[in-house]
Amino acid sequence: MHASSNTYVERRSPEHLRLLKHDSRSLCTITDGLDIAVLLNKDEIRSSPLGGPYSTGSSRTELDGADPTPQDLNTLDLLSGPPPLLSPTAVPCRPTDWPLRNIRQAKRARVENIIRDMAGSSFSSSHEHFTEDVQEDKREWSQDGIQAQRGGRSGVVGCTTSEDLAIKNQLQNFKYQPVRKFRLLGGLPQEEWARDSDETKEETPLEETCSFGSDSTSKDHNDPNCSGGFEIPLGRKACGRKKVRVTTAANPPKRKPDLVNALMADILKYELSRAVSVSVDSIFKSMPLLEPPPRRHGEEHLGRRSLSVPLFSVRHPGRPQARRTSLRSPQARSNAPSLLRPSPHHHPKPGFSCHCTELRSGDRASKGLEGGAVDQVRCLKKTWEFAGGALKQETLGASGNSGSKVRCKVNSRLARGSQTSRHFAVDPAFLESLCGPLDVKAQSDGPQSTLMSNLFSLNDGLTTSHLKKAKLMFFYTRYPSSLVLKTFFYDVQFTRCITSQLIKWFSNFREFYYIQMEKQARQAVAEGVPHARALTVGRESELFRALNMHYNKASDFQVPERFLEVAEVTLREFYVAVSLGRDSDPSWKKPIYKVICKLDSNVPEEFKTQYPD
DNA sequence: ATGCACCCTG
DNA sequence: CAGGGTGCAT
The missing domain is CATH 1.10.10.500 (Homeo-prospero domain)
Known part of the structure; x- marks a missing residue:
């Protein structure tokens, strides 16, 4: 039922969802740097030669595009780990990190042993790309003659070993977890994903730090701040590649801030998409799913949204379309009194019932507002003026109809155009992935367009359904007052812009x-x-x-x-x-x-x- | 000065 | 259908 709001989540098992939730939290939270070692130790205990995070599990998901495994999610936790590891300001070790370094070194030694044992069996056979990567790296090292300079590993892991490459591969996985998930959410096309991955392999910035075990020949290693640290190079690169990378003018290297920005952008995109999903879901869950159109009359209707009415009442299978027949048959309406109680905002006073003659003198629609409402409008107008304009609009709720044309231009376009929310911008592609093709302006009466149309009404905009309703209302009133508009378009967040747009509609009519x-x-x-x-x-x-x-x-x-x-x-x-x-x-x-x-x-x-x- | 409605235009 | 210009009423 809520599945349409989150195509990514819906495919996941509860356990997977739990992990994802944890994962997404971890994207933004910071854990202690030792978590990596702890995690590695856990893996040490539970990993078979083919099963641990350094084995084929993570690589498989990156290769074949399969959904992340729980192991992958754990590794994402790893990526999202401590500030010294992820924070762009901490890629080179800071003196404040030194107390941790001894512990890290000890942990690293243990990890190296694990990796050393795993490297031979796990990485040699499973994935061509990895094998090729190893070979390519080794070739590159050989070509540069750098490998000959290395005196093997003695406590410090060299950058050309399979262990390092395993770590490299793992770190690449770390980095791309959020990207992969974002892609699953529809935010990144496959080609772009692949291209990005390729770029990652190819564009190794010379200054890219790799000190997950420092190469004795590396200038990074000569950096006292980097010796023996567990610095994770943002999951981007292997250490060896940087030695042979040729940087051309046409292919400028990505500098570290770019990489950091890219990663942060990925995370941001993912979190944004997730937030939208959560928001949509929460709205879906909060509505009475099977309630017929008669709504909660006791509630404030201004400022509420219309989801409950149109989304599930229009073409609900097996439910009588009472609403339609009623709208189509005024005679039936007059013969059968409405079961609906009047809205609290629709005061059935004599003065109101003949508003067309008594409250419209002077041909001014605004005179349809009764005194209290006028006062309220004026009060809100003051609030508006003090609030400083468009950015404060939504805080006004039922603002008056005194349209401020200039100030409303932008939002007016938003409302009738992309229907973009003022609270957050929703990527149409993302919404499309949730609910199918979008066409807000489409006149199609299909359920999907109805769904999307009313989904957009969440964002306070007027939809084609509202337009159709307004046109039908024109058969009764050519000069609707603001109060009438607010009463009958209860599901719209009335701002000056919305009011002006409705008034404009009737003007056009x-x-x-x-x-x-x-x-x-x-x-x-x-x-x-x-x-x-x-x-x-x-x-x-x-x-x-x-x-x-x-x-x-x-x-x-x-x-x-x-x-x-x-x-x-x-x-x-x-x-x-x-x-x-x-x-x-x-x-x-x-x-x-x-x-x-x-x-x-x-x-x-x-x-x-x-x-x- | 402000808000509204009309008119014209795209 | 909406934006902009204009005139009128308050």
């Missing part, structure tokens, strides 16, 4: 409506219609067809008779104005608007809780 009216009126005048009463608007009329096509394209909504009446009045008003030549006045439409705005009806209660799909 009106524009189309009046254009059609004017066109028909002029046509009637041109055709010599004798008087206004000869003009009617029926469901078969061309005018109604045009309007219905615009606001009710699928014709799955039964347009209320009242709308036909209003349309007829509007048409006659335009006819009279045109026939009397009032259209020569630049503002000749305004008197008509003033008439029409008084003809608004109350939007049925069902629109509060039901969603067109």
Whole structure:
């Protein structure tokens, strides 16, 4: 059920998930440097020649792309270990690390023994790439004649031994654990992953530190700060490769900060993706999964999200589509009183019920707000102004409708465009991996688009469902007040931008409506219609067809008779104005608007809780 | 000065 | 459908 929100997690066993959770924590937490040795000791105890972290297990997962094994996750813990090991500032050992060094050296000696025993059996046969890596490294060493200079290992592990290469291989695995996981989350294409891996093999910066056992010939080894340390070179490189790497101008070496940045970026990407998954999951879990559209009326609806309504009510198998039939049949609505209790924000006062005439004097939609609401809006406006603009918008919750056009531009685009959250940017590719192809603007009524559309409503944006709902509401109200908008778009986090966008929607609706009216009126005048009463608007009329096509394209909504009446009045008003030549006045439409705005009806209660799909 | 609605444009 | 310009009302 929540699987769609996390395609990575869903494939994992509970044990694996636990490890992953631990793993992800460890990516950001710091453990003591001795953990590595402790871990190695554990491996020493439990590892068979083919089973330990230095054996084929980790390498296999990197090679064949299989999911990380628990061992891999442990090794990731290793990677994520102590600051001196991972922190970019600590790659060269610091004097403060010296107290640990003696212990590390002792541990290292033990590890070397383990590795020495394992190297012959584990690394020689399993993976071509590793074998080739060993051979290549050895060739490179031979070519440089460096190997001849080495007097073998005496307490200090040389960089060309299979042990070192094993460690190198392991460290490469360490580094790429988060990358691999990020790739599994859909964040990194396979090619990029492979390319990145290749680059890692090939682009060995000359200054890349390797002191997991120091080469006596290495200049790094000559660094007193690096002698005998367990410095992990960010899992990037083998020690030997750096000796023979040729750096060209076209292939500049990655400097250490770049590597650190790359690793941190990987970790950041992974954590970000995980955070998104967790957030989505938490929302999915917090909603009443099988609740029908009638929602929690006792709750504050402003600021809440719409997931509970559309996501699982639209096409839930086996559930009656009561919402749809209700929306389609105003007659049925009027005959059967709604079972839904009115929203606390929809006060069924007499003053409100006839707001179209009593509260709209002056043709100002904002006058639809009752006194308390106006005060609240003004208070919030003050808050807004003091809060300093767009970045504080979401803190205002039910802010007023007094749109600040300039300040809202960016977020308005966000809301209607990518629907990107203001709280965090969600990679569309990642969301796509969760729920399939995205197309927020698509007019498709498919369940998937509905799902995605409403998933995006999490981010406070208006969706195509909201647009469709607004269009249907237009059949009842051409001039909705802010209060009406907030009441009927309860699932939207109302900001100035959202309010402005909704108002703009209705403005556009009106524009189309009046254009059609004017066109028909002029046509009637041109055709010599004798008087206004000869003009009617029926469901078969061309005018109604045009309007219905615009606001009710699928014709799955039964347009209320009242709308036909209003349309007829509007048409006659335009006819009279045109026939009397009032259209020569630049503002000749305004008197008509003033008439029409008084003809608004109350939007049925069902629109509060039901969603067109 | 501010907010809103209309108008035009893309 | 949205952005920008404009005019009007407050």
